[in-house]
Amino acid sequence: MYKQLFSIIKSKIPKISKTELIALQSGTTFIDRSILKGEIAYPEKQNINYKFSETKLNLLLDKFNINNKIYPNNKTIIQEFANNKLFSFLIDEKYGGIKLSVNELSDILTKITTVDPALGVIVMVPNSLGPGELITLYGTNAQKDYYLPKLSNGEMIPCFGLTGPNNGSDATGNIDKGVVFKEYDSMGNSKLKIKINLNKRYITLAPVANLMGIAFELEDPNNFLDNSGVTLALVERKHPGLIQNTYHNPLNAGFPNGTIKGTIVIDFDDIIGGKENIGNGWKMLMECLSAGRAISLPATANASSKVASYGIYNYIQVRDQFKMPLSNMEAIQEKFNNMIYNTWVIQSSINMTNDILDSAHSPSVISAIMKQQCTERARIVLNEGMDIHGGAGICVGYNNFLEKYYKSVPIGISVEGSNTLTRSLIIFAQGLNKSHPYIYDILDSILTNNHDKFKTNFQNIFKMSTKLYFKTFFSKNGLEQQVLDYATLTNFVALKAGALKREQMLSGAMADIFGNLYLAISVKYYHKHYNVSDKLTNYVISRLMNENQQKINHVIDNLGYEKYMLMHMKRNVKPIYFEDERSIFSEIVSNPKIIASIKDNIYVKGIIKDFEEIQNLDESSVQYQHLKSKIINVDETKNPEYNDELWLK
Numbered sequence: 001m002y003k004q005l006f007s008i009i010k011s012k013i014p015k016i017s018k019t020e021l022i023a024l025q026s027g028t029t030f031i032d033r034s035i036l037k038g039e040i041a042y043p044e045k046q047n048i049n050y051k052f053s054e055t056k057l058n059l060l061l062d063k064f065n066i067n068n069k070i071y072p073n074n075k076t077i078i079q080e081f082a083n084n085k086l087f088s089f090l091i092d093e094k095y096g097g098i099k100l101s102v103n104e105l106s107d108i109l110t111k112i113t114t115v116d117p118a119l120g121v122i123v124m125v126p127n128s129l130g131p132g133e134l135i136t137l138y139g140t141n142a143q144k145d146y147y148l149p150k151l152s153n154g155e156m157i158p159c160f161g162l163t164g165p166n167n168g169s170d171a172t173g174n175i176d177k178g179v180v181f182k183e184y185d186s187m188g189n190s191k192l193k194i195k196i197n198l199n200k201r202y203i204t205l206a207p208v209a210n211l212m213g214i215a216f217e218l219e220d221p222n223n224f225l226d227n228s229g230v231t232l233a234l235v236e237r238k239h240p241g242l243i244q245n246t247y248h249n250p251l252n253a254g255f256p257n258g259t260i261k262g263t264i265v266i267d268f269d270d271i272i273g274g275k276e277n278i279g280n281g282w283k284m285l286m287e288c289l290s291a292g293r294a295i296s297l298p299a300t301a302n303a304s305s306k307v308a309s310y311g312i313y314n315y316i317q318v319r320d321q322f323k324m325p326l327s328n329m330e331a332i333q334e335k336f337n338n339m340i341y342n343t344w345v346i347q348s349s350i351n352m353t354n355d356i357l358d359s360a361h362s363p364s365v366i367s368a369i370m371k372q373q374c375t376e377r378a379r380i381v382l383n384e385g386m387d388i389h390g391g392a393g394i395c396v397g398y399n400n401f402l403e404k405y406y407k408s409v410p411i412g413i414s415v416e417g418s419n420t421l422t423r424s425l426i427i428f429a430q431g432l433n434k435s436h437p438y439i440y441d442i443l444d445s446i447l448t449n450n451h452d453k454f455k456t457n458f459q460n461i462f463k464m465s466t467k468l469y470f471k472t473f474f475s476k477n478g479l480e481q482q483v484l485d486y487a488t489l490t491n492f493v494a495l496k497a498g499a500l501k502r503e504q505m506l507s508g509a510m511a512d513i514f515g516n517l518y519l520a521i522s523v524k525y526y527h528k529h530y531n532v533s534d535k536l537t538n539y540v541i542s543r544l545m546n547e548n549q550q551k552i553n554h555v556i557d558n559l560g561y562e563k564y565m566l567m568h569m570k571r572n573v574k575p576i577y578f579e580d581e582r583s584i585f586s587e588i589v590s591n592p593k594i595i596a597s598i599k600d601n602i603y604v605k606g607i608i609k610d611f612e613e614i615q616n617l618d619e620s621s622v623q624y625q626h627l628k629s630k631i632i633n634v635d636e637t638k639n640p641e642y643n644d645e646l647w648l649k
């Protein structure tokens with residue numbers, strides 16, 4: 001029987017590319033796996049030793065002029081940050097770096113981004129995919145000794161170039177090629193070298209970088225070597241043939257981003273890790289990508305959501321219309337609740353994920369969930385904030401604390417695995433193979449033709465699925481029940497095997513439920529450790545579970561005959577009453593711990609500082625009225641069409 005099953009399943013699984021297989025083998029699992037086992041797990045709370053001087057950071061942030069775009073005109077701040085070791089947070093002390101815990105790195109990135117998203121991007125890149133971590137993990141000793149001290153002290157500004165006009169989401173699909181050839185000197189001695197045709201675009205920091213990490217496909221048509229494939233190398237700005245003569249302008253956000261082009265010749269010593277790492281490039285990138293996905297992009301989403309929520313919280317109390325503050329209007333309260341809901345989810349999930357990463361896990365599916373969920377939810381927060389801020393959110397100037405984030409939000413959504421692809425392909429369709437306790441082993445047994453391994457794992461999955469299925473009939477209610485239902489649903493959806501890659505609406509919905517469960521667990525975790533508000537915690541979890549129940553029902557409706565076995569899991573979606581919304585708004589404004597927690601890590605400057613000050617003033621005072629008119633004011637620029645002298649006549 002198992003032989004037949006083996007053949008049937010083998011015919012259903014799609015061809016798995018080498019890059020996909022490497023992605024599957026990279027990283028670890030944690031809560032994602034527990035969820036698919038129908039269980040809830042939590043990490044240990046981490047005690048963090050904070051290293052970077054807060055005063056130093058504040059001084060640097062204070063100097064930064066919010067109203068000046070950094071690139072191309074005010075780029076000295078980049079070198080100043082580099083000189084102050086802000087680009088060295090992944091590099092060991094031994095090489096002059098300040099290797100931080102994930103918690104501290106995330107806090108610092110959040111704080112910097114609360115001043116300006118472009119500033120956040122500038123610090124984020126060297127501390128995620130910049131070649132610092134790649135050199136640390138895979139570099140030869142000579143590369144470590146030469147590059148890491150220079151990256152730590154700011155002598156070298158790094159960037160990493162993977163993307164080009166023909167390789168975007170399919171990152172290695174049609175990547176730049178490098179061909180091995182024999183070079184002869186005047187004495188007739190030969191040496192193997194690599195000639196690369198570079199055409200990279202969208203590369204953050206490229207216009208100012210002097211150390212480029214580059215990815216290319218190494219081809220060896222004359223079989224000089226044993227290996228070929230995606231390879232990573234280091235190239236310095238002065239390298240002959242390298243062209244860095246153009247830049248892009250990503251939504252006018254103000255960070256340097258551009259191209260790396262040219263035909264260059266490199267030595268094997270320029271490959272990160274040397275000859276031995278030829279063909280390992282994709283694996284190396286996959287292992288390092290988790291920082292960008294799980295730490296940096298969520299931290300920037302956290303920053304924009306915190307500033308938007310805190311700013312709007314203050315603004316709705318100061319701005320009045322129809323003889324009342326905006327905060328008295330239910331329509332505003334409903335939108336504001338939505339901002340706090342999503343901000344709470346973002347900050348709780350970051351808190352838990354940072355603890356997971358600081359306890360030496362590197363869960364790849366959780367990284368993808370964090371990247372996609374946090375950046376999407378930050379967009380919701382900003383959309384609501386823009387509606388509430390009205391015209392003041394639309395006209396650019398001193399008082400507009402939302403515009404720079406609103407403009408930058410699609411950047412986080414598109415980069416490092418665009419969200420559409422991440423949701424509909426990576427988190428569930430591929431993630432299932434990683435996170436499920438038995439599916440990868442079944443896949444592996446088929447790929448390696450191992451019938452015994454297949455039999456053992458098939459028996460395991462069958463036992464687990466049956467047990468979980470029967471458990472779903474004995475409703476426990478709450479999050480535990482939903483986790484159990486989802487694990488069961490997953491086992492049914494998994495029967496689609498390779499078709500899941502095509503059925504992206506289904507895998508997208510399954511990814512949403514997976515993500516929401518992870519977020520709900522994180523909200524519980526956050527509450528356990530900070531105990532800010534029972535009421536808010538319950539509200540946030542209920543909303544996440546409501547979103548999920550609707551999606552679970554929708555998925556079941558869209559299944560084939562198997563849906564009839566799952567009808568009992570189509571549970572009622574508990575309504576959130578208008579009264580709940582009123583009550584949660586009143587909890588947010590009356591429980592100071594909530595806003596204090598949202599405000600935590602915001603660098604208070606400019607209009608945000610004005611908001612702080614007005615809270616301490618008596619409404620009837622002249623100072624209050626003065627500050628109020630400053631807050632509701634919108635920048636005015638002299639009209640060039642208007643001729644003062646003409647009108648005065």
Ligand SMILES: Cc1cc2nc3c(=O)[nH]c(=O)nc-3n(C[C@H](O)[C@H](O)[C@H](O)COP(=O)(O)OP(=O)(O)OC[C@H]3O[C@@H](n4cnc5c(N)ncnc54)[C@H](O)[C@@H]3O)c2cc1C
Pocket residue numbers: 125159160161162163167168169170201202203204205250257411414415416417418419420421422424425504
């Ligand atoms: C501001 C900025 C900074 C960047 N910084 C860097 C950097 O420093 N280094 C670097 O190497 N790269 C960088 N990138 C590149 C970035 O990683 C890519 O833009 C990203 O991978 C998406 O590629 P693309 O823009 O070509 O979109 P495309 O690949 O053309 O995708 C278009 C749309 O199709 C969707 N899609 C694609 N394939 C699938 C699929 N199989 N299933 C479902 N949906 C799919 C995508 O999700 C997206 O919505 C940067 C990009 C930007 C805009």
